[in-house]
Amino acid sequence: MAPDPQDDATVTDESTAVDDGAPAEATEDAVDSASAPNPVHEEMAALLQAGGLGGDSVARSESVFDDYVVRVANRAWRHAGEIARDALECDYLSFIAGIDWAPAPKEGGEEASGDTSQPAQPTEMTFGAAGSAGRFQVFAHVQSTRRHWGLTLKTDLDESAPTVESWVPLYPGADWHERECWEMFGFVFEGHPSLRHLYLPADFEGHPLRKDFPLLARVVKPWPGLVDVEAMPGEPEAAADTETAQA
Amino acid sequence: MELLALDIGWGTTLAIKTIVVLIIIPTGALILGYVFLLKMMSHMQSRLGPMDPGGFHGWYQLVGDGLKFIQKEDVMPAQADRRVFAMAPAVVVLSTFLIFAVIPMGPDLVVKDLDVGVFYALAVSSLSVIGVLMAGWASANKFALLGALRAAAQLIAYELPLLLAVVGVVVQAGTLNLQGIVTAQQDGSIFGFSGLGEPFILTQFIGFALFLVAAQAELTQTPFDMPVAESELVSGFMVEYTGFRFLFFFIGEFGTAFAFAALAATLFLGGWAIPGVEGDWANILGPFVLFAKLMAVAFLMFWVRFTYPRLREDQLQSLAWKVLIPLGLLNLVLTGVFKVAF
Amino acid sequence: MSTERMVATDQLAPEALHHLADAQINVELDTGDMILNLGPQHPATHGTLRLVVRLDGERVVSADPVIGYMHRGYEKLTEFRTYPQVTTLINRIDWLSSFANEVPFMDAAEKLMDIEAPPRAKYIRTILTELSRIATFLLFLGEMGLQVGALTPAFYGFRDREHVLNLIEAVTGGRFHPNFNRIGGLKDDLPWGWVAECRSVMDIVFEACDTFEKLVAGNEIFEARTRGIGIIPADVGSSYGMSGANLRASGVDWDLRRDGPPYLVYPELDFEVHTHPDADSFARYIVRLEETRESARMVLQCLDALPSGPVMAKVPRIIKVPEGEVWVETENPLGQMGYYVISKGATGPFRVKIRSASFSNVSILPWLLRGVFVPDVITILGSLYFILGDIDR
């Protein structure tokens, strides 16, 4: 299936949409990707609709390579989970995680190690499948062990106070996933029995997976790729010495 | 000692005997450890075991280990109950040495030919329970405490089957004296053919099997090694011991195995006796015969140890109370009936 | 461990909670509970898992796994790495079957770049994935004996696994970290005489499975130690996200190689998915034993149908994956491993969510270990078969 060429087009107008209100494209929440509409995803969309996920709570849904991505409003997150578990019989919780769509900070700064071999990510903020209303998003993947299908649910969190309802009452397995997400991104899950650190030591401050959290492992040691081929002593500098060949 | 036709005083013979026993147990432990733990286990696991130390097949390995343990630092945990911690290994090893005071290795080669030999041997063998409890309690370590409590429950639970297994032999031999049991087996005859003597293993097979199972539990060997379960309690009550104290435990473990194998050989396989060998020759050949029979019994015990998984605590107890003890009583009844009938 | 969490899980499935824990904890004898730390250095936790266990005598009142001792922060690292560098990272997540880790990531990148690996590369990838599954399971079959106390099976497991690792080393150059996968195919082709060698090793694998069946599975003491221990009902298991042989041992007939979106050459192979009704530790052992045999049969099928041809599709020298998102999930030996790759057209991914199997398999421990004896805790830990790198990422 060709990647979704339409992606760029819809992205630009995406960031203007307000996530709670009835976004303009609520009406076309049917599958809008250019690829052939996937029958399974059609059935899932119908079941979601029948299950009570109203028009205004589904912001946008999209088929991405065999996976069906549905973006729901923040307040409808637990409700969407419930419908996925009951109407779509998705009894298997694959994972719950967060995304920080902010562009990666400028790499190779003075204080950093000058490693120019890091991939140069684009600097403006773009969003992935089914768009996003802001910088933070929580996405989960649930599957059905009987019907052998699954879908990805996404929701947006506002940047100042990122909170969303917890899925622990629906899936006890969500406990650890949400603790990890809280620890790495700082998203607060309401109704979670005990939000505490899962991987990091108790006194760790900051949220590592946010894009503005620097990767400190590499600052202490100068990057061996920095050294460049110097000219012979007394030889006029033929090539511009400072420009290192971009890997 | 008429054999050597010298008249050395009572004190010196006792000294010689104790020195002999003090030498036999560690060497016996080292031999057993080397042959079974190092070589047989590794061959069973398709590997060669130690080959380099000492040239031929690494025979020097355990001696080297012993020296290594002696020069290792003797660490004692901070909150340990110091005196009890230091005493515990001694108690465990003591019971091994005491058992050997009774086991005959020849018509005259026995430290003390007690009339209540069997009773004494079994009584002394349960001394090690106290040592294990002392070790577990004194090392102030949760794993050690758990291991020691399990050991206490297990060793006590398996005293009874051990006793019942031996009582069958005593009833058939008619005496508690180990020499008496050996001679009873030597000149007995099976259906008229007296070439092989009458080792009690033939008539007391249930007793022999019971004895092996109970001895396996007394030695805390798999499938009864709950107190030293290496995958749960790391190494049970021995966990905080280092240096030569651990060496004591190692010698205790394999020395007791040596002692129990010797006891089993004496009770069931006719001890030092071979039919048709009397007097002085028996004194010379006796130890070697006993050693051969002993190694056969030890082979059985270690073979089981390297093959089976471990029983859980409650399964272990229910096996003792619900299976082994009724079996022992049944064996006793059968022996009694046969004794009277023939 | 706060009590509300107990309440939260109680509402889930009341009948699943006829667990022996609540019935048998004797309250009248109010002995103080002992808190015991199993781990992080402990022989039974495969690596640095720490289990804070509250004991009442030898019975577990509550268990709280503490993880993170092996956390290397892979998801942060992948944001600063190019695609070839990320492959060297991700095969260190589940280091026992490291080739199988790379397969979903490669599949994801190939889908985004709309590249199709040539058929021969797909067959070799399937063979190497199944070989790493056999290597992992052989170690498990031996290791499980060790957890329960038998010393010898572990050595048989290592001995037979050595042949499989030599096979993988002959092809990829690395025993544990093959690093043989490239986007669009494989780095190189099979060396001369490898197919014949692989067939003879499969016979060794079949023989090893028979040995384990006789030595461990058939042993009455092993059965006494594992039957009825650590029972996980299917619905509780799937709600915790348990996958792989653990879930199939609870009777759930679900295997991504057959039911999920098709990947590699599994649609062309005919293989059986083994389940077991008992849902206890013994069932998990039996399911993995059967799956080892199934994998060996699959490898033989692949060897017979191995097509000739190139092993690398046409791929630009510097790989820039176009913008897009993709979720690819495969059936790894430990369970389902998936990657949610988000790319913004750079030489490296923008964000990779790594869904590893052991993370969810272990998250069921607090529910599962209530009211269990200490030795059974070790049996259950052994039967769940998790790898610490897989939990902590």
Added chain:
Amino acid sequence: MPKLPGLIGGLGVTLKTMLRPAVTVQYPHEKEDPAPRARGVIALKEENCTVCMLCARQCPDWCIYIEGHKEQRPPRREGGRPRSVSVLDRFDIDYALCMYCGICVEVCPFDALFWSPDYEYSESRISDLLHDKQRLGEWMATVPEPEPLEAGAESKGKK
């Protein structure tokens, strides 16, 4: 033979293994030679290296340290401009950091780096694991010929 109870069957297995020859190799005396493709150590062919720094940049562990300088070389054709060629001064691989992933060997455009299956270069001091240019050159002798490929393989044997 009748299905022996598991306990007896297990004993049979261990006895059978005991009687079979052991599979272990006595390492210092007998040695198992690794597969020709095994990634034991990286060898450097100095004349191919043009100090393009690609390997140092692509290495995830940052364990390759390179220094070079430019030199004038006589022109190939007489009367032509003198060629300026980069010459290697220092090429160190720190095997204490290297994870043997093989990215450097693969990314090198001039085939200057090769894999050799040799594995016996452990040191007592960790600083000795920093192999310099001369030591890497010595490893070149142990690099095997690219071996023939399996039937049905089309691509040429890469290094």
